[in-house]
Every structure is written in structure tokens, then in C-alpha cells.
Amino acid sequence: MAGEETGNVTVSDELLAAKAAPLIDKLVADQIASKIAAQDATLWGPDAEHEASIRLSWTTLYKSSRPLIGEVEALREELRGEGVDRVVLAGMGGSSLAPEVITATEGAPLIVLDTTDPGQVADALAGDLERTVLVVSSKSGGTVETDSHRRIFVKAFTEAGIDAARRIVVVTDPGSPLAELGRNEGYRTVFLADPQVGGRYSALTAFGLVPAGLAGADVARLLDQAAAAAQVLGEDNADNPALRLGAAWAAAHAEGAEKVVLADSGSGITGFPDWAEQLIAESTGKRGTGLLPVAVAGTDAPGFADAGSDATAVAIGPASAGAKIATGGPLGAQFLLWEYATAIAGRLLEINPFDQPDVEAAKAAARALLDNPAALEGGETPSAVDGAVQVFASEGVTTEGSLADVLRSFFARAPEHGYLAVQAYLDRLDDASAALLRPELAKRTGLQTTFGWGPRFLHSTGQYHKGGHQNGIFLQITGDAETDLDVPDRPYTLGKLQHAQALGDGQVLTEHGRPVLRLHLTDRAAGLAQVVRAVQEVAP
Incomplete structure (x- = not known):
């Protein structure tokens, strides 16, 4: 299958020869890729098993999220028919980073509120409220920043003579306080995401697809890209790009390179390092170990080509000067590739990649x-x-x-x-x-x-x-x-x-x-x- 469809990753021979190759061989022998695809919760040890058992549905989102395509498109057309085409997203972390990357890559206009700065929120309020729909997105349903944004916009809609309930779309987990509030307040639509997916792995759930789709992004194409990649990422062989990427990170970490410098090298994807930053940092940074992602503006930025012995430079896109690793493929494939690789790195670092204790x-x-x-x-x-x-x-x-x-x-x-x-x-x-x-x-x-x-x-x-x-x-x-x-x-x-x-x-x-x-x-x-x-x- 072509690299542009599967999201292949290349790793320098030097790094593979030194440490990564034996790790890859062991991962293949232990059938780690296929076990992740089969949602085996035992891979990260007994202490992580309970959490992992309710956090692995991201491996099949390319199939399970399909019904969202029609639902989101229908809502978008309905809103546009009412003259509502300005989408504001109130969400933090996993609820905002993926839709921001998706829409920026496709050139779809989305205003993201993941701030408590009053000036930035005031600027969002100053837009045309008559054309605005607010997507309130929170997995827990109790995120203080997002709840504050919702309250402020409800007041602004009401003062403008607009039925606030008709202008609010909710994305949350089943049974959350926000789901109950959405029903009680009669909000326009309440999308319930798969609760067995953690926030930072939720790019292809309702958290990523609803705001991006309402803004005009082609979410069906994202799922198609992920589906093509899934066929390769679940295979137990040494060419599996997820095994290569996760093993390369772990091998570098063992040599003292606990930092991963991320830069786009012409992938055609906008802002991917910011999304990957949360995925890697929150998944691996615990128990005094982990990989610190350092998102930089480009491959010519300080700290990339001159990364030093404590860091590994990773290019998203074609290989570039100074990069020890380069990953390729379209956005949907990259999402799934990096999720697999992060879960694999977690196993090699002997931590639970699905909790966030601190x-x-x-x-x-x-x-x-x-x-x-x-x-x-x-x-x-x-x-x-x-x-x-x-x-x-x-x-x-x-x-x-x-x-x-x-x-x-x-x-x-x-x-x-x-x-x-x-x-x-x-x-x-x-x-x-x-x-x-x-x-x-x-x-x-x-x-x-x-x-x-x-x-x-x-x-x-x-x-x-x-x-x-x-x-x-x-x-x-x-x-x-x-x-x-x-x-x-x-x-x-x-x-x-x-x-x-x-x-x-x-x-x-x-x-x-x-x-x-x-x-x-x-x-x-x-x-x-x-x-x-x-x-x-x-x-x-």
C-alpha cells in the first residue's frame, strides 16, 4: 500500500542499528501491534490493565465513527439554511487540538476558544452572533474553561435576542454533567462520544469530527485515510511504521534523548506538532520518565537540526537535514500512526499511556x-x-x-x-x-x-x-x-x-x-x- 495512504515512517539506519532494531524484533515476536488492534488491555502491565480496558476503542474509530459523517453534514446544512455558518469551538486539550489541526489543514474556518484570556474571548464574542453556533466540547462535562465560555455565550446570545439553546451544540461523554445539562436546557444537538477513548486519542471521535465537520472539513476522507493506515499498523512485522516510530523513541530515550523535537517539513498538514505534543507528553510523562515533545516552527528552528544528545528531531513530512525520524502520510493516517506509536512507546517505557495522574x-x-x-x-x-x-x-x-x-x-x-x-x-x-x-x-x-x-x-x-x-x-x-x-x-x-x-x-x-x-x-x-x-x- 502506498506510503501516502498508510502513513509510513522512516527511521535513520544509525538509530535502528544502535538500539531500535532489537526492540522492533521483540515487539514483532510479542505480537504487540496486532494485540493493540485487538484492544488487549494487558500490554501495559497489571496496574494499567483497568484503565487500558476502557481506553482502547481508538483503534477502530475509522469504522465506529462512520455514522457521524451523515449526522454532522445534516446539521451543517440545517444551520446554513438558517444563515448560521460561523463555528466557535469551546474546548480544551483533546477537545480542541485535533479539530484545530483538521480545519487548519483543510482551510475550513473554525474559531477555537481554549483560553481564559478575557481579551481573546471578547474578540470571539465580537463576531457576528447572528451567524454563530457554539460547539461546547468536554469529555468530563465539567471543564472549568469550557463551562465559563458556555455561560458567557449564553448570556451574549440572550442579550442579542437569539435563542441560545438553538445555537449550542454539545459534544461530551454519555452520562456526563454536560450531557444532562444539554438535554435539560434543550440545546440544539448533543453528540455523545465513545466513552472508551481518552481525550488525547479522540481525534477521530465526535470531539474531532463534529466541530471540524460543521466548519466544512471533509471528515469522511479522514476516516478513509485512517482505515487504510489501520491495515498496516495492526500487522506484526518489522516494516510496521508504528513499531518503528515507537521503538525509535524508546531507543533514543534509553540513550538519554528524552526529548522529541517536532517540526513540519512540508507535509501539507498544518499544526500537527501541537496535537502530537499533548498525545506524547500526557501519555508518557509520568513516574519520573517520559518523552518531552518540543514543537518548533520548522526544521530550520533552533533546537531541531542542532537537537543535541538529549533530543531526537522528528520531521512530519519528507526527511530533512538534522531529522533522525520522518513520518509521512495524510492527516487521518498520521493521527492513527502516532496514537499506535505512543501506546507502543508506553509499553517500552513501562508506563501506562492512558492515565494522567498529575x-x-x-x-x-x-x-x-x-x-x-x-x-x-x-x-x-x-x-x-x-x-x-x-x-x-x-x-x-x-x-x-x-x-x-x-x-x-x-x-x-x-x-x-x-x-x-x-x-x-x-x-x-x-x-x-x-x-x-x-x-x-x-x-x-x-x-x-x-x-x-x-x-x-x-x-x-x-x-x-x-x-x-x-x-x-x-x-x-x-x-x-x-x-x-x-x-x-x-x-x-x-x-x-x-x-x-x-x-x-x-x-x-x-x-x-x-x-x-x-x-x-x-x-x-x-x-x-x-x-x-x-x-x-x-x-x-
Whole structure:
């Protein structure tokens, strides 16, 4: 079967000869690929068996999701007949990353709200509500960010004289609080996803297909691509691309390369590293081990071709300079390929790839702060102030001198082969220039550097930060918002929620003994410019 249909993966001969080939042989002998396809829950050990037994339906979604095709198309035509063609998705993590990649790849317009930044949510509200349908997507049915978005949009629809219930489509698991709410409130449609698929493996469930299909993406083609790939990915032979990819990751990890640098090399897929980032980090980053995905802008980005001994460069698309691994194939095939490979890597790393034991800690800390308003309002004193930048630091992080001095001292806290995580609790659209910090910092610190928009990354790499290799340092960037948004029937605003999420996560990281430096921008534009200048003063 042609590589473009199956999602083949190629691995450098050097890496295979060193470590991956014996692992592949063992995987083939143990029939791991066919057992995954048959949903054998015993593959990850007795401690993982219960969780795995209710998390393996992703292997057959290319068949079981077929009925959604007609249902989504019918709803799309019905909405368009009413003049509703603007799709806004409220969802986090697995509920937002896959549909964002699908629609971006196909050029289908979808507005994704996976933020608590009031400015970004206000921009979504400022669009034409008369043409808007809101897809509220949450597996648990209780995701605080998504529930806040729903409440804000219900109020906005109602104030505009629009029947809110007719403009809300729900995607959730059967029996969730959101499913019950959707029925009680009479929301337009409630799609129930397969409950035996975890969020990060849910690209080809209702969570991925409903918002993407409503936006105009060809979801039938995605399932066709996955179906073609499934025939190869479930085979027990050394040419199986999933076995090769998972074994390559594990072999590199055994040699000290616990980071995986992801870049598109001309695949025709838009944003795939961001989806793969959650899949890999949340699946493998636990029990003090795992693979840290580092999503970069391209194969020429700092940290890719010069990845170093602690990282493996992976190209999505044709092989490129510096890449030790390259994967090919259309999007539906790639989804399934990487899911198989991640499950295989989990077995080789001896962890459960289907749980996320450390995600709840940051959520609990944020809730505690929301319950204690004094901790959020005037309860903080910066260690230093430099223009529009207030400096807050965990114990042991020096805050003396200029902002550049503070950064130099902070970067020096990283252990050998550690990593730097930049966490921007800002507006992903209006403050997009913050993402330019990643390549600058990677170049100047020599560290593998990740960049995440908060709280989006909390549903992604957040698990690895607490459960994976404990060699990271964490640079948080927060900022005052020009305006704030009340969350109806809740005792907090979006701005306070965003602030609590940043402080809560920082608190948990500090409790894990990790250095945390938070730069708070009292003026976002001026503060970001200051931070950029300070970074540029740090010698490479």
C-alpha cells in the first residue's frame, strides 16, 4: 500500500542499528501491534490493565465513527439554511487540538476558544452572533474553561435576542454533567462520544469530527485515510511504521534523548506538532520518565537540526537535514500512526499511556486560589519591578539586577540536559508575538525550549512538567488585561480565573522543587518588548 495512504515512517539506519532494531524484533515476536488492534488491555502491565480496558476503542474509530459523517453534514446544512455558518469551538486539550489541526489543514474556518484570556474571548464574542453556533466540547462535562465560555455565550446570545439553546451544540461523554445539562436546557444537538477513548486519542471521535465537520472539513476522507493506515499498523512485522516510530523513541530515550523535537517539513498538514505534543507528553510523562515533545516552527528552528544528545528531531513530512525520524502520510493516517506509536512507546517505557495522574494538581491549586480572593487581589508583592515588568520568583531564584541579569541567573538554574518551558498566560492572537521568545531563548540558552499558551498547555504538557523527568525550569508570563469578563453565576471573572491558573500551576511546580520565574506585564505591549530586549542581552 502506498506510503501516502498508510502513513509510513522512516527511521535513520544509525538509530535502528544502535538500539531500535532489537526492540522492533521483540515487539514483532510479542505480537504487540496486532494485540493493540485487538484492544488487549494487558500490554501495559497489571496496574494499567483497568484503565487500558476502557481506553482502547481508538483503534477502530475509522469504522465506529462512520455514522457521524451523515449526522454532522445534516446539521451543517440545517444551520446554513438558517444563515448560521460561523463555528466557535469551546474546548480544551483533546477537545480542541485535533479539530484545530483538521480545519487548519483543510482551510475550513473554525474559531477555537481554549483560553481564559478575557481579551481573546471578547474578540470571539465580537463576531457576528447572528451567524454563530457554539460547539461546547468536554469529555468530563465539567471543564472549568469550557463551562465559563458556555455561560458567557449564553448570556451574549440572550442579550442579542437569539435563542441560545438553538445555537449550542454539545459534544461530551454519555452520562456526563454536560450531557444532562444539554438535554435539560434543550440545546440544539448533543453528540455523545465513545466513552472508551481518552481525550488525547479522540481525534477521530465526535470531539474531532463534529466541530471540524460543521466548519466544512471533509471528515469522511479522514476516516478513509485512517482505515487504510489501520491495515498496516495492526500487522506484526518489522516494516510496521508504528513499531518503528515507537521503538525509535524508546531507543533514543534509553540513550538519554528524552526529548522529541517536532517540526513540519512540508507535509501539507498544518499544526500537527501541537496535537502530537499533548498525545506524547500526557501519555508518557509520568513516574519520573517520559518523552518531552518540543514543537518548533520548522526544521530550520533552533533546537531541531542542532537537537543535541538529549533530543531526537522528528520531521512530519519528507526527511530533512538534522531529522533522525520522518513520518509521512495524510492527516487521518498520521493521527492513527502516532496514537499506535505512543501506546507502543508506553509499553517500552513501562508506563501506562492512558492515565494522567498529575494533571489534577494544578486544577486543585487554581480552585483553592479562586476560593481565596485575597490571594489574587493585592496579596502578591513582586520581588522586583523593571518598567512594565513585575518579577516574581520561587525560592532560590535571584531577582537582583536588571531584567537581563535575572534571566541569566534563572537560566543557570537548569541542570545539564534540562529544558526551559515558557508559559504565556496571554492572548494567543493579540499577543502572538510572545511565541517569538521560544526560538530566541533556545538559541541563547542552548536548552531545549518549549512554548505553551496558558491554560492550553495545562491540558497537554502540564502532565509531563509534574510527572516526567524533573529537569525543567519554568518561565511564566502573565499580564494585566485591558478589560475583563464576568462569568455568569460564578464568583470570578475570566481574568481572575486565568491568574489563578498561572499561580496554581506555579505553586505545584515549586512544590516539585522546580525553579519558577514569573514575569507579570502591567502593560502587555510594553512589557513584552522589554522581555524581548532582555532576552536579546543574554549571550548565546
